[in-house]
Amino acid sequence: MRCPGTAYNPAVRRILLLVAFLVLGYFAVTTTLVTAWMGRDQRPRVDAIVVLGAAQYNGHPSPIYQARLDHALDLYRSGVAPIMVVTGGRGVAGERFTEGGTGRRWMIEHGVPERSVLVEESSRTTYQNLRGVRELLVPRDLRRVVLVSDPFHMFRAVEQARDVGLEAYSSPTRSSPVSGRPLRMAWAVTREDLAVGGYFLLGLGK
Numbered sequence: 001m002r003c004p005g006t007a008y009n010p011a012v013r014r015i016l017l018l019v020a021f022l023v024l025g026y027f028a029v030t031t032t033l034v035t036a037w038m039g040r041d042q043r044p045r046v047d048a049i050v051v052l053g054a055a056q057y058n059g060h061p062s063p064i065y066q067a068r069l070d071h072a073l074d075l076y077r078s079g080v081a082p083i084m085v086v087t088g089g090r091g092v093a094g095e096r097f098t099e100g101g102t103g104r105r106w107m108i109e110h111g112v113p114e115r116s117v118l119v120e121e122s123s124r125t126t127y128q129n130l131r132g133v134r135e136l137l138v139p140r141d142l143r144r145v146v147l148v149s150d151p152f153h154m155f156r157a158v159e160q161a162r163d164v165g166l167e168a169y170s171s172p173t174r175s176s177p178v179s180g181r182p183l184r185m186a187w188a189v190t191r192e193d194l195a196v197g198g199y200f201l202l203g204l205g206k
Contacts, residue, residue, distance in 0.1 A: 030193040037158065038151035042169035047142035048118070049081045049171075050133050052126060052149040052157060053088020053099035061102055063177045064150065069106050071173035072148040076112060080146055080171075084112055085136060087120040087129040098122075125205045126153070127160045134164045143167050150176045152188045156196050 051072045054065035061069055069086075076084055084107055088099025100121030107117045120132035137143060144167045147157050151172035161168035178184050198204035 030196045037155035046144040048083040050085045050145045056102040059097040067173045067176040085118045
C-alpha cells in the first residue's frame with residue numbers, strides 16, 4: 001500500500017508539470033526575442049548615438065565598456081549621427097568617476113568634439129540611462145537614436161528606449177569580451193531573459 005505523499009498525488013504532479021511547462025515556455029520566448037535582436041545592426045542616419053553604460057575602473061573603461069565605446073566611435077566616424085551620448089552613473093556609492101563621465105573623456109580624447117558629446121551620469125539601470133537620454137535630447141528636438149550595447153542587451157534596450165519616447169535602432173558591438181566566450185554568453189543571455197521578464201511583467205529596473 002502506498003503511503004500518501006506528494007510523490008503519488010496526481011494533482012500535485014499536474015501542477016508541477018504545468019509549472020515546468022510555463023517556465024520552459026517563458027525561457028523559450030525570451031531567449032528567442034533576445035537572440036533575434038543580437039544580430040540586428042541597424043545604423044540609419046539618426047540624431048544621436050547612445051552608448052549604454054558599463055563598468056569603469058577609476059576613470060578607465062572596463063573591457064565591456066571599451067568595446068561599446070570603440071563601436072560607437074566607428075559609427076560616429078562613419079557619419080551615423082553628429083552627436084554622441086554616453087550614459088551611466090556610479091556603480092557603487094563613493095566612486096570618484098561615473099560611467100558617463102569616463103565615456104565622455106574617452107570620446108573627447110579620441111577626437112570627438114567636446115560640443116558633440118552629451119553625458120548622462122546619474123543612472124543605475126538601462127531604463128534610467130534612456131530616460132536621462134530623453135531628457136537631454138527631447139529639449140533639443142532630437143529623438144532618433146542608435147543604441148550601442150552588447151548583442152544580448154539589444155532587445156530590452158530598444159524596447160525601453162521606445163517606452164520612454166525615443167525612436168530607437170540597434171547596433172550591437174561585436175568585440176565585447178562576452179561575445180567570444182560561449183559559456184559566458186549563455187549566462188549573459190539567461191540573465192537577460194530574467195531581466196526582460198522583470199521589466200515587462202513586474203516593472204523592475206525602472
